[in-house]
Amino acid sequence: MSRTDKVSIAMRVNGRPIRADVPARMTLADFLRERLGLTGTHIGCGEGLCGTCNVLLESRSARACLTLAAQADGTDIITIEGLSLPGQPSPVQDCLVRHHALQCGFCTPGFVVLIAELLAEVDAGKRPTAEQICEHLNSSVCRCTGYAPIIAAAQELVADRIVAKANRDNATPRTEAAR
Amino acid sequence: MHPAPFEYLAATTVAEACAELARDPEGTSVLAGGQSLIPRLVRRLERPRCLVDITKIAELYELGCTADTLSVSAGVTQRTIELYPPTSGFGVLAQALPGVGKVTTRNRGTVCGSLANADPGAELGVCLQVLGGEVIAISTHGLRRIAAHDFFRAPRCSALEADELLHTVRFNRPPAGTTGYFEKVTVRGAGDTPVLSAAVMARIAGDRATEVRIGVGGEGQSPVLAPAAITEALAGSLDDAAIDQAGRLLAAQLEFTGDSRACADHRRRLVTGVVGRLLRRLRADVP
Numbered sequence: 450m451s452r453t454d455k456v457s458i459a460m461r462v463n464g465r466p467i468r469a470d471v472p473a474r475m476t477l478a479d480f481l482r483e484r485l486g487l488t489g490t491h492i493g494c495g496e497g498l499c500g501t502c503n504v505l506l507e508s509r510s511a512r513a514c515l516t517l518a519a520q521a522d523g524t525d526i527i528t529i530e531g532l533s534l535p536g537q538p539s540p541v542q543d544c545l546v547r548h549h550a551l552q553c554g555f556c557t558p559g560f561v562v563l564i565a566e567l568l569a570e571v572d573a574g575k576r577p578t579a580e581q582i583c584e585h586l587n588s589s590v591c592r593c594t595g596y597a598p599i600i601a602a603a604q605e606l607v608a609d610r611i612v613a614k615a616n617r618d619n620a621t622p623r624t625e626a627a628r
Numbered sequence: 629m630h631p632a633p634f635e636y637l638a639a640t641t642v643a644e645a646c647a648e649l650a651r652d653p654e655g656t657s658v659l660a661g662g663q664s665l666i667p668r669l670v671r672r673l674e675r676p677r678c679l680v681d682i683t684k685i686a687e688l689y690e691l692g693c694t695a696d697t698l699s700v701s702a703g704v705t706q707r708t709i710e711l712y713p714p715t716s717g718f719g720v721l722a723q724a725l726p727g728v729g730k731v732t733t734r735n736r737g738t739v740c741g742s743l744a745n746a747d748p749g750a751e752l753g754v755c756l757q758v759l760g761g762e763v764i765a766i767s768t769h770g771l772r773r774i775a776a777h778d779f780f781r782a783p784r785c786s787a788l789e790a791d792e793l794l795h796t797v798r799f800n801r802p803p804a805g806t807t808g809y810f811e812k813v814t815v816r817g818a819g820d821t822p823v824l825s826a827a828v829m830a831r832i833a834g835d836r837a838t839e840v841r842i843g844v845g846g847e848g849q850s851p852v853l854a855p856a857a858i859t860e861a862l863a864g865s866l867d868d869a870a871i872d873q874a875g876r877l878l879a880a881q882l883e884f885t886g887d888s889r890a891c892a893d894h895r896r897r898l899v900t901g902v903v904g905r906l907l908r909r910l911r912a913d914v915p
Binding site for chain 1 (some may be wrong): 669683
């Protein structure tokens with residue numbers, strides 16, 4: 450391979466295979482919004498401070514504004530659009546609404562992505578404390594709600610997920626043993 | 629905001645990355661996580677002609693732990709070593725990691741990238757000084773080992789040559805019976821670039837603290853270890869007078885500068901306060 454200012458990339462975005470030629474300097478945030486029309490990924494500061502452009506890159510949250518589209522070659526990306534069915538809020542979004550955890554909604558996609566990452570960690574066996582939930586969410590900033598309702602929603606979602614996982618874990622092995 | 633145009637190359641071997649760096653050392657930047665580099669590019673503070681992406685090089689994902697060291701190669705992210713169980717044996721490093729940037733930047737940002745960036749207040753540089761260790765640089769001329777205390781030359785300037793790639797960093801394991809504490813001061817809370825980072829470490833032998841090490845870094849002053857003259861006077865019971873004296877002597881020797889967040893004098897007073905607090909925490913561990 451040699452130096453180029455145009456890069457050919459192939460990746461999966463929300464499960465869909467994508468191929469494109471992009472300028473080397475194009476960020477993943479611009480690629481998702483301008484080339485793929487996935488405008489749910491918002492651009493706030495454009496330099497990694499605010500977290501509105503968070504996406505899941507290989508199941509881990511990443512700043513789409515600090516990742517070049519070229520670097521995302523060969524990866525699996527999930528954006529806010531991939532976290533719910535079209536036209537239907539996901540359980541995470543529902544919970545945020547119930548807690549009045551958004552006003553203007555600009556930061557919300559970033560928070561939904563962070564909460565999705567947190568819930569995946571719960572599924573993998575982690576049991577985050579209230580403090581760890583706050584530390585996880587401090588990756589994004591919100592200028593309207595003052596965080597308390599966002600944190601409350603995240604705590605409820607984590608607690609529900611832990612209960613659901615415990616019920617599942619209790620159900621399966623016993624039936625296996627009974628057989 | 630967009631970076632100025634540049635060329636891009638995703639190297640697949642270390643040799644290829646080194647050859648590219650050698651072709652145009654001044655105009656080429658190494659891109660790993662990009663969590664410090666891309667913000668500088670979008671602000672147009674840097675306009676490299678080419679970025680060499682090293683994240684597709686399998687060799688650079690090595691992460692290993694021996695009885696003596698924790699060895700972290702250039703592709704390993706901060707989040708990976710934060711979640712790596714053996715890291716808990718490296719006291720101050722394990723304490724500092726969960727506060728480096730935010731979880732989202734730790735997912736992409738690398739340990740070696742943070743060190744190569746050489747921000748004077750960065751947490752990992754101070755940890756490297758206090759734990760001790762070495763940095764392994766590679767170029768077309770071969771490997772070069774740089775001791776931890778020789779690595780930071782000046783703020784944002786490391787001992788790496790323009791054509792060298794930081795290949796691996798090794799942190800020394802603290803000897804048995806050693807405890808250490810890390811603390812930083814930020815303006816905007818967790819995840820903010822520290823105004824000051826500080827760490828202390830000592831071996832607790834009987835009712836005495838020995839081999840005290842103090843590391844600090846902040847704008848103007850690259851991560852540095854307190855000189856032996858200051859730390860030797862601390863050996864023993866760590867009484868208040870000795871702690872205050874050490875903090876004052878150390879603060880007077882540091883070459884802080886002012887920036888938009890704090891003036892040099894404020895940083896010197898922070899050193900006295902923060903190092904004093906850390907040493908008192910160490911004292912609480914002495915039986």
